[in-house]
Amino acid sequence: MIKIAKRNLELLPTLLAVIFLCFQVAADLYLPTITSDLIDNGILKQDIGYIWSEGGKMLVVAALGLIAAAVNVYFASTQAMKVGKKLREQIYRKVLHFSSQEMSKFGGSSLITRSTNDIVQIQNVMVQFLRMMLQSPIMLIAACVLAYYREPRLTKVFLISLPVLAIAVIAIMYFAIPLFKSIQKKTDQINLVFREGLTGVRVIRAFNQEKREQSRFQRANDDYTNTGIKAYTIVSFLFPIMTLVLSLTNIGIIWLGAHLIAQMSMQVGNLIAFMTYSTQILISFMMLSMVFVFIPRASASAKRVNDVLGQEEVIADPQNPVKLTDASEASLSFENVDFRYSGAEKLTLTGLNFDIHAGQTLAIIGGTGSGKSSLVNLIPRLFDIEKGKIKVDGYPINQLTQHDLHRLISITQQKAVLFSGTIRSNMQFGMENATDDQIWHALEVAQAADFVKEAGGLDAVVEQNGANFSGGQRQRLAIARTIIKPASIYIFDDSFSALDFKTDAKLRSALKQDNQLQKAVTVIVAQRISTVANADLILVLDDGKVVGQGSHEQLVAENKTYQQTLNSQIQKEAH
Numbered sequence: 363m364i365k366i367a368k369r370n371l372e373l374l375p376t377l378l379a380v381i382f383l384c385f386q387v388a389a390d391l392y393l394p395t396i397t398s399d400l401i402d403n404g405i406l407k408q409d410i411g412y413i414w415s416e417g418g419k420m421l422v423v424a425a426l427g428l429i430a431a432a433v434n435v436y437f438a439s440t441q442a443m444k445v446g447k448k449l450r451e452q453i454y455r456k457v458l459h460f461s462s463q464e465m466s467k468f469g470g471s472s473l474i475t476r477s478t479n480d481i482v483q484i485q486n487v488m489v490q491f492l493r494m495m496l497q498s499p500i501m502l503i504a505a506c507v508l509a510y511y512r513e514p515r516l517t518k519v520f521l522i523s524l525p526v527l528a529i530a531v532i533a534i535m536y537f538a539i540p541l542f543k544s545i546q547k548k549t550d551q552i553n554l555v556f557r558e559g560l561t562g563v564r565v566i567r568a569f570n571q572e573k574r575e576q577s578r579f580q581r582a583n584d585d586y587t588n589t590g591i592k593a594y595t596i597v598s599f600l601f602p603i604m605t606l607v608l609s610l611t612n613i614g615i616i617w618l619g620a621h622l623i624a625q626m627s628m629q630v631g632n633l634i635a636f637m638t639y640s641t642q643i644l645i646s647f648m649m650l651s652m653v654f655v656f657i658p659r660a661s662a663s664a665k666r667v668n669d670v671l672g673q674e675e676v677i678a679d680p681q682n683p684v685k686l687t688d689a690s691e692a693s694l695s696f697e698n699v700d701f702r703y704s705g706a707e708k709l710t711l712t713g714l715n716f717d718i719h720a721g722q723t724l725a726i727i728g729g730t731g732s733g734k735s736s737l738v739n740l741i742p743r744l745f746d747i748e749k750g751k752i753k754v755d756g757y758p759i760n761q762l763t764q765h766d767l768h769r770l771i772s773i774t775q776q777k778a779v780l781f782s783g784t785i786r787s788n789m790q791f792g793m794e795n796a797t798d799d800q801i802w803h804a805l806e807v808a809q810a811a812d813f814v815k816e817a818g819g820l821d822a823v824v825e826q827n828g829a830n831f832s833g834g835q836r837q838r839l840a841i842a843r844t845i846i847k848p849a850s851i852y853i854f855d856d857s858f859s860a861l862d863f864k865t866d867a868k869l870r871s872a873l874k875q876d877n878q879l880q881k882a883v884t885v886i887v888a889q890r891i892s893t894v895a896n897a898d899l900i901l902v903l904d905d906g907k908v909v910g911q912g913s914h915e916q917l918v919a920e921n922k923t924y925q926q927t928l929n930s931q932i933q934k935e936a937h
């Protein structure tokens with residue numbers, strides 16, 4: 363919490379919040395003194411002039427206290443909101459740089475909880491800190507001193523009531539704090555189930571699994587609700603205990619005070635003032651204890667937020683990166699590359715060696731799970747290799763900043779991802795200042811122009827995840843976005859699989875004729891031989907190893923795996 367406060371609170375507004383809080387406390391503490399004077403010197407002596415002047419003073423002090431409180435609330439709340447805003451921005455920025463390893467460490471649902479619910483906990487405690495946490499101790503100490511100064515004989519009552527209250531607060535904290543901490547984890551679980559249900563809603567309905575999913579959600583929801591009920595039930599005991607102690611304390615004070623007044627050794631005004639201070643002491647004590655109940659929950663949240671912000675990136679930029687020059691020509695080479703997913707026993711890819719140059723196409727073919735996507739994901743450094751060297755345009759990729767490396771590469775992932783917006787905004791992801799002509803050209807090459815025209819042109823709406831387009835249309839839009847970006851290496855990871863044979867052939871021939879792509883290296887991952895047959899170099903992958911490498915003709919003549927794949931596909935088509 364302290365770390366977050368230090369980094370994100372602004373000095374001047376925080377200081378102003380504290381200063382106005384002090385004014386408010388001073389006003390609250392001054393009021394009982396005026397009341398006491400008003401009773402002893404005004405009411406008891408029936409001095410109407412004095413009553414008017416002290417009454418006026420009370421009004422002014424109360425009004426000033428109110429204004430100070432309002433100003434304090436304004437600065438405390440705006441600061442807390444700003445801290446929340448900064449934390450959300452920092453988390454989002456950080457997450458955008460996370461590799462898959464870091465993503466899977468936290469999990470998407472937990473990252474959402476951390477950037478919403480956890481930050482709200484921190485915000486709430488920030489407001490409490492700038493109000494109650496500072497106000498309560500100042501008030502508590504000052505009211506104790508002033509009460510003692512008013513009537514030391516009555517302070518005996520506190521020797522019983524304060525320890526009773528302290529024991530009650532400690533007991534409540536002991537039971538409630540662990541529950542508050544676990545509530546955050548349970549929120550993660552609710553989000554996880556909810557998110558899975560939302561993304562898989564069609565599958566759930568198609569398999570008639572609504573009841574099963576509903577009961578899975580209910581379990582997570584019940585778990586969260588029951589923990590919350592338990593925690594707040596325990597905390598709710600604080601108020602009755604506090605009211606009881608407050609009433610008993612007042613009875614004790616009145617009882618003792620009445621004796622002293624009867625003995626003529628104390629004035630009525632003093633008793634009234636003392637009782638006000640006593641209420642202030644007990645309320646401050648309770649506020650302070652409430653804060654101590656909520657601090658652990660917020661500090662658990664702060665830890666969860668700090669864990670994300672402090673996460674070291676597995677894939678880091680080099681300390682002295684090589685600068686890109688315009689002179690370099692497109693090329694891609696793998697030298698003895700081995701790769702393994704973190705925690706995996708077996709190497710996912712072994713002994714990869716190839717070299718490909720501007721204007722050439724590299725195709726990667728292989729069965730499911732053979733390592734095709736893993737291989738292409740190594741090029742933009744989505745994962746780091748264990749051994750060997752990968753060079754893009756002659757630069758070893760680990761010597762470039764990731765920003766520079768990503769400038770050289772344009773990729774269509776296996777699962778086409780589109781963002782909500784318009785066709786134009788999605789295309790501008792590839793090139794920020796793309797003109798309409800450039801966008802239409804990319805759409806033509808990607809065989810997407812026709813359906814985009816039908817959908818209403820470049821301003822046609824794209825729903826979340828591109829849900830208003832078919833799988834094949836989404837793939838073509840993703841391909842167009844890849845093509846529009848000026849790059850040295852164009853990667854299409856199984857991007858043609860949802861296209862029919864005719865569109866696939868037309869698209870590949872348009873890619874070959876495109877000026878931009880002719881100067882670049884094209885990498886195509888595919889399962890269909892027809893998609894890869896025209897490539898300059900074909901890698902045949904099997905279980906992470908290259909079992910064949912060469913042109914289509916060479917592989918047809920010499921490579922068994924390739925021949926088997928070809929035969930099985932010819933037979934399939936014949937059927």
Ligand SMILES: Nc1ncnc2c1ncn2[C@@H]1O[C@H](COP(=O)(O)OP(=O)(O)OP(=O)(O)O)[C@@H](O)[C@H]1O
Pocket residue numbers: 462703704706710728729730731732733734735736737776856
């Ligand atoms: N993020 C990951 N963490 C751990 N293992 C992974 C990860 N992604 C893939 N794998 C494993 O690596 C191997 C290669 O997977 P990869 O996705 O590269 O295959 P692929 O040839 O692209 O398959 P497909 O054609 O089905 O897409 C598989 O055994 C898979 O289980």
